[in-house]
Structures are given as C-alpha cells and as structure tokens.
Amino acid sequence: xxxxxxxxxxxxxxxxxxxxxxxxxxxxxxxxxxxxxxxxxxxxxxxxxxxxxxxxxxxxxxxxxxxxxxxxxxxxxxxxxxxxxxxxxxxxxxxxxxxxxxxxxxxxxxxxxxxxxxxxxxxxxxxxxxxxxxxxxxxxxxxxxxxxxxxxxxxxxxxxxxxxxxxxxxxxxxxxxxxxxxxxxxxxxxxxxxxxxxxxxxxxxxxxxxxxxxxxxxxxxxxxxxxx
Numbered sequence: 001x002x003x004x005x006x007x008x009x010x011x012x013x014x015x016x017x018x019x020x021x022x023x024x025x026x027x028x029x030x031x032x033x034x035x036x037x038x039x040x041x042x043x044x045x046x047x048x049x050x051x052x053x054x055x056x057x058x059x060x061x062x063x064x065x066x067x068x069x070x071x072x073x074x075x076x077x078x079x080x081x082x083x084x085x086x087x088x089x090x091x092x093x094x095x096x097x098x099x100x101x102x103x104x105x106x107x108x109x110x111x112x113x114x115x116x117x118x119x120x121x122x123x124x125x126x127x128x129x130x131x132x133x134x135x136x137x138x139x140x141x142x143x144x145x146x147x148x149x150x151x152x153x154x155x156x157x158x159x160x161x162x163x164x165x166x167x168x169x170x171x172x173x174x175x176x177x178x179x180x181x182x183x184x185x186x187x188x189x190x191x192x193x194x195x196x197x198x199x200x201x202x203x204x205x206x207x208x209x210x211x212x213x214x215x216x217x218x219x220x221x222x223x224x225x226x227x228x
Contacts, residue, residue: 004105011178080117105175110151114133115135156185174190
C-alpha cells in the first residue's frame with residue numbers, strides 16, 4: 001500500500017479547470033469579458049511557459065469569489081461542473097484510480113487550482129484527499145485572499161510535507177501523475193513519477209530520466225508501467 005498522488009488539470013481531466021472556470025464566468029456575464037478574458041489567457045500561457053507569478057494570478061482569479069455572494073457562487077459552480085467539467089472527465093483516469101484503490105493505496109490530488117473550483121471535481125472521482133490553494137473565507141464571505149501558501153511548484157512539496165506530518169502516510173513506494181513541468185519538484189520526490197500526456201518540457205525531462213509516459217486521453221488506459 002502506497003501513496004498515489006495525482007495532478008488534476010490536463011491529467012485527470014482533459015483541460016484546465018482554472019482556465020475554464022474563468023471562461024465560464026465570462027460566458028455567464030459575471031466578469032467583464034474584454035478585461036477578464038485577455039488576462040485569463042495571459043495567465044494560462046504564463047503557466048504553460050513556467051513563468052506564472054502565482055501571487056498575481058491568485059489576486060486575479062480569487063477576486064470574483066470576493067465580489068459575489070457565496071450562495072450564488074455555489075450555484076454557478078454546480079452549473080460549471082455539470083456543463084463544463086463532466087464532459088471532460090476521463091474514463092482511463094477513473095480506471096487508473098480504481099487500480100490504485102484495488103491495491104489499497106491512499107489517493108491524493110495535489111493541484112494549483114484553488115479548492116473552491118477543484119473540490120467538487122475531485123469528489124466526482126471519489127478521491128478522499130485534496131491539497132489545493134485554499135481561498136480565505138471570513139464571516140460568511142470569501143475575501144479574495146488565500147490561506148497558507150499557494151499549492152504551486154515547490155509549494156506542492158511543502159503542503160505535502162505538512163500533510164504527511166498529520167497523516168499516517170509515508171513517501172515509500174509513492175506515485176505522482178502529472179502533465180506539467182511545473183510539477184517537477186514533486187515528480188522528483190516520489191519513487192514512481194509518471195508523465196501523463198506531458199507538455200514539451202516534461203516530455204523531454206521524462207525521456208532523459210527514463211520515466212514512464214502514458215496517456216489518459218485514449219479509450220483504454222495504457223498502464224503497463226503499473227506493478228501489481
């Protein structure tokens with residue numbers, strides 16, 4: 001029994017939930033289309049290039065939470081998950097999750113996308129544990145700030161280390177599945193790093209490091225690397 005860690009965006013789902021949530025807010029008329037859409041695209045490109053200023057991005061992406069009533073936000077989120085996320089869930093991802101569950105592994109999602117967006121998505125895959133940037137919530141409202149440190153790049157490692165201290169889990173035999181070179185700090189830490197439909201930088205690093213490369217976008221999950 002080991003710890004099986006998964007990235008979420010472009011790993012367990014076939015797109016980026018953070019970017020899609022922003023576009024959803026644009027489509028719903030919640031935010032100004034011209035201003036928000038261009039910024040959303042810029043930040044997403046920065047992320048893919050590895051140049052994202054995470055603090056600047058969180059100030060941008062969490063602002064709509066502060067500017068709207070929580071009950072309305074929850075209604076929008078339910079529609080977002082139903083209309084936008086459900087169609088991009090991946091059956092091979094569910095098959096891989098099931099294989100780890102059948103082994104008795106502990107499953108954990110670690111994602112840079114904030115918990116407000118990702119928690120209901122992770123629940124769809126019936127994964128119990130989630131580490132994500134946590135939006136600050138005070139006196140019944142979101143503030144636009146966040147608690148602790150951002151769950152991004154080295155921040156994922158730090159939050160995982162904190163989580164391990166409060167759990168009975170260890171890194172012995174651990175797995176981590178990710179598509180992004182931004183996750184190299186954590187991929188280098190686990191015993192079994194796996195590149196999933198990886199970006200160009202991660203592909204190059206995985207090949208050089210002899211890491212398994214798999215796709216979860218196909219009809220059948222290629223899990224030859226998976227040891228029973």
